[in-house]
Amino acid sequence: MQDQSARIKIAVQKSGRLTEHSMDLLSRCGLSYSRGRDQLICYGENMPIDVLLVRDDDIPRLVQEDVCDLGIVGINVTEEARLDFAANGVANLFERVNELDFGHCRLSFGIPASVEFQDARSLEGLRIATSYPRIVEDYLRRKNVNASVVEFSGAVEIAPSLGKADLICDLVSSGGTMRAHQLEEVETILESRAALIQTPVKLAEEKATWVQRLLQRVEGVQQVRESKYIMLHAPRSALDSIRALLPGSEAPTIMPLDGRDDIVAMHAVCRENIFWETLEDLKDAGASSILVLPVEKMLA
Ligand code: PRP
Numbered sequence: 001m002q003d004q005s006a007r008i009k010i011a012v013q014k015s016g017r018l019t020e021h022s023m024d025l026l027s028r029c030g031l032s033y034s035r036g037r038d039q040l041i042c043y044g045e046n047m048p049i050d051v052l053l054v055r056d057d058d059i060p061r062l063v064q065e066d067v068c069d070l071g072i073v074g075i076n077v078t079e080e081a082r083l084d085f086a087a088n089g090v091a092n093l094f095e096r097v098n099e100l101d102f103g104h105c106r107l108s109f110g111i112p113a114s115v116e117f118q119d120a121r122s123l124e125g126l127r128i129a130t131s132y133p134r135i136v137e138d139y140l141r142r143k144n145v146n147a148s149v150v151e152f153s154g155a156v157e158i159a160p161s162l163g164k165a166d167l168i169c170d171l172v173s174s175g176g177t178m179r180a181h182q183l184e185e186v187e188t189i190l191e192s193r194a195a196l197i198q199t200p201v202k203l204a205e206e207k208a209t210w211v212q213r214l215l216q217r218v219e220g221v222q223q224v225r226e227s228k229y230i231m232l233h234a235p236r237s238a239l240d241s242i243r244a245l246l247p248g249s250e251a252p253t254i255m256p257l258d259g260r261d262d263i264v265a266m267h268a269v270c271r272e273n274i275f276w277e278t279l280e281d282l283k284d285a286g287a288s289s290i291l292v293l294p295v296e297k298m299l300a
């Protein structure tokens with residue numbers, strides 16, 4: 001019988017904007033898993049890692065209380081939880097280990113046509129509907145504005161038309177939801193994306209080793225997503241200007257071409273995406289036979 005406490009538990013949003021990206025990230029880190037019958041736990045088959053699918057709002061507490069070792073959750077949720085824990089005198093917080101490259105969104109005020117907004121002072125005396133009361137209260141406190149915060153657990157965008165609030169503060173990604181409810185996005189109070197959080201409790205040695213390994217792979221996955229391997233031919237005399245055009249490339253490899261003294265081959269890893277414009281600039285600088293390849297895995 002395997003020791004269950006030696007397995008790492010990662011909390012991931014059950015269904016929502018982060019779910020697919022989170023599971024995809026773990027797969028790219030090499031985790032293969034089978035889904036439990038209740039669909040709420042994914043059991044890792046090739047690593048001692050299990051994934052718990054839960055409500056995103058529960059993730060900070062699960063990690064905080066060491067029910068899970070790691071969690072993948074939006075900064076909007078960790079910020080709200082951090083302020084809430086602080087307000088309740090909880091000291092030993094989860095740790096944010098890594099920002100991830102997905103789940104980008106923002107927390108913004110949205111106003112109906114009846115409300116006028118210049119800056120934070122325009123909010124004086126108004127009622128704001130939100131699912132993020134702590135973040136909004138914190139903002140109002142910093143801006144020295146008196147407004148009342150009406151907590152909604154969902155469907156915040158209908159609060160003004162129901163007469164329950166004058167405006168809302170909610171997550172915006174494409175902007176479609178606010179537009180569909182005739183709300184104008186006027187000010188952003190928090191930029192958010194997915195983040196990896198870790199329990200404040202010290203991990204046993206074997207677990208710590210696996211967490212370390214996983215974090216390193218997460219790093220690697222994020223790097224290769226943007227990275228490209230580029231190969232080209234170039235006149236020796238143009239090497240400096242060509243190198244200057246390649247975003248985030250360190251120490252390219254220069255190789256002689258058979259029978260040519262004036263032209264060499266250059267290979268380089270670029271840590272940023274390479275766009276058509278860059279290729280055109282490279283060609284203008286004298287490069288030819290340019291080939292751009294995706295990078296599959298990377299370990300620094
Ligand atoms: C947010 C927000 C809006 C929607 C905005 O909810 O409450 O409903 O996304 O996105 P859009 O600008 O692309 O239309 P989310 O799906 O994150 O669910 P949750 O906050 O209830 O977990």
Ligand code: ZN
Binds near residue numbers: 056057
């Ligand atoms: Zn939620």
